[in-house]
Amino acid sequence: MSEVPHMPDLRFSQRRRWAADQAIAYLMQQAVENPDVLSLAAGLVDDRTLPAGIVREVSQRLLADDAVARRMLQYGTTAGSTQARRAVLGHLARLEGAATPAELGVSLENVVLTTGSQQLLSLVCEVLLDPGDICLVAAPTYFVFLGTLAGVGARAVSVPSDSRGMIPGELDRLLADLEKAGELPRAKLVYVVSYYENPSGVSLAAERRRALLEVVQRYSHQHRIMVLEDAAYRELRYDGPQLPSVWSCDESRRWVILAQTFSKSFSPGLRVGYGVMPEELARAVCDRKGNEDFGSANFNQLLIAEVLAGGRYEEHVEGLRRSYRAKRDAMLAAAERYFADLPVRWHRPDGGLYVWMTLPEHVETGFESPLFRRATQVDRVMYVPGELSFAGPKERRPRNHLRLSFGVLQPPQIEEAMRRLAAAVRATLAES
């Protein structure tokens, strides 16, 4: 090989170029390079609340039986373990207030288990979206999903949103515009994080759930425009109304893909997420998944199935809610305390892990902004710039928002981080 003087370049695919520039990598690098910074950026769940005891007990019970252990260690199927999918439907029935899984109006063929719900979101994009196709999203929306859309070459179109979520009238207007422009055939998906959205903390208001569906159905002349409902934070409800899923508002079960996960409510390290969707879409997702990995880890699926069967899951989630509720309250109290005299607004979330903060319009929050530099380098606190969570060209996105997470830090650290952040904001405002 030493005789090969010339090392020719790799020639990457278009997809590789679409996958470049992920903000999350920059954020993680910042965190590594600044270990003494208090991070309100990380979207991780709290280590201390992870269910070590339950997993210890359940895995010991399962693995004690050689036959069960071997079943866990063998290949599963692409759609996921039958037993685990049945457990997931039972779980969903409880969340939906259905007396039995049969009442849900779906069966095992409608359920696909994935590597976190992220893989479900990705697979849905793969089987529905060609390059140039359109997915309508809230403004702001989950930034990792914007990367997934970019990764398949799809266009994300922002639907104006307020403190009650995506505005159905605005969705209507945008679809009408697309129709006028002859682009309606490219509109395939509406993506909505329905509970305590990452990053805004906002939930889609109850009456808007049906309204969104009606808009989507009205524009489905030639093909079905699907709603992709990301309910990742659904179980992390601290107060406020118990909202029905968008999925449950569609009695036909044909218009909504419901994506959920055990990453937030139980353990992200197990990477068990799932989707419920029309059968022909589930088949498409499984065919694609067959090409990608022909099935997520059977071991983890059977573990989750036993956790759900064992009865300690609900108790665990109740504990989580108490813990995160206290953290949310700590963050909100600190915001009242330290930001009271500043021209800053924030949203009070009923659940989830995020508080969304809005600065005056001229104050930028991005990686290159004076605020971000001041916050990370002087005051030693980090947040996620809001501009990452908006679709569209960078120069036209709002740049004056911050996503603050109360997931990882403990209440005293949250208080201190908010104090530091207020100091950075105050200094930046004084200089701007």
Place this chain on the structure above:
Amino acid sequence: MSEVPHMPDLRFSQRRRWAADQAIAYLMQQAVENPDVLSLAAGLVDDRTLPAGIVREVSQRLLADDAVARRMLQYGTTAGSTQARRAVLGHLARLEGAATPAELGVSLENVVLTTGSQQLLSLVCEVLLDPGDICLVAAPTYFVFLGTLAGVGARAVSVPSDSRGMIPGELDRLLADLEKAGELPRAKLVYVVSYYENPSGVSLAAERRRALLEVVQRYSHQHRIMVLEDAAYRELRYDGPQLPSVWSCDESRRWVILAQTFSKSFSPGLRVGYGVMPEELARAVCDRKGNEDFGSANFNQLLIAEVLAGGRYEEHVEGLRRSYRAKRDAMLAAAERYFADLPVRWHRPDGGLYVWMTLPEHVETGFESPLFRRATQVDRVMYVPGELSFAGPKERRPRNHLRLSFGVLQPPQIEEAMRRLAAAVRATLAES
């Protein structure tokens, strides 16, 4: 919703169409519909050899420590746990006969952990292949990978192969033809299952490993044509030479992507595979993986790391080898016994899970063939038709091969299955 009389169709992506028609689904359906059939088709590993005891012991040890348990249950990173990647490099060093991992000439940045090695194969295709791009493959080759290539719209071009694997001179000729046709810019990958190939059982001969690299380098005028080495069966060696990996033959570490897995040597239900590749390719793979699932299960990676550290892995694989060697010998002995008087040839594999059998050219083996029907419906035995493992249009593929797996059945069942298969072949030959 009951007022919506019209249910418009879904409009799927091109990729969904590329993912359709997976033979594996048909095979699994056949297995379900014919439960009394002895299956020489399933490529599963043997339930009885799955490491229930080791996983029980290791997981108990890990989960006994709350801090460790919580680390396993928390998010990992997209490339995979640092600890697990380090363990994987240590393991690879042992396989390569290197004194230390440092001697391998790669570092953690070159390693990506995936959901089985299948996901690694898929991700490599994603970041290198645009629709219409070319991957050269052996004839026959791993049929699931042919599906993965089809799934990204790539073209698979068959390189003539013999009992010593892909023929370098034929690869040379095909690349020259592509160059003449102006298609060389589309040739990005050469895929080779280097040890005990699924389906042929063939290993790429030692001298051909370097020869293939030299051919690939000679045609890399404008971009680097990469070799994707699938070494899934590497550790299942029963006798024959201990071959160096193709990867190890490239001292520059720039031309080969080495894909390996713990699915065959330990447990497929944990779905831990990995790839070793040039750093810029590892970054591309991780960026794409960030869009797809942002990391495989951390829990499973840390479990495998501990298994590798604990010292019982080697002993387990040694036991596996003994068990599969006996099964291979049972299959070969049964072939000698029942097929001696038939115009049939087969390859004696030095490892892996497969025996490749060749019938006279006019005897078809496909799903629709008299032999397949006779075998499944009368003699109650199933195999994988060889034609699934060839690239290119169906009508031009060889149709007279069978892939026989000795992975799942026990020696007496293998003997009985081979007796049945010989009966089906004999009856079919008599009628043809």
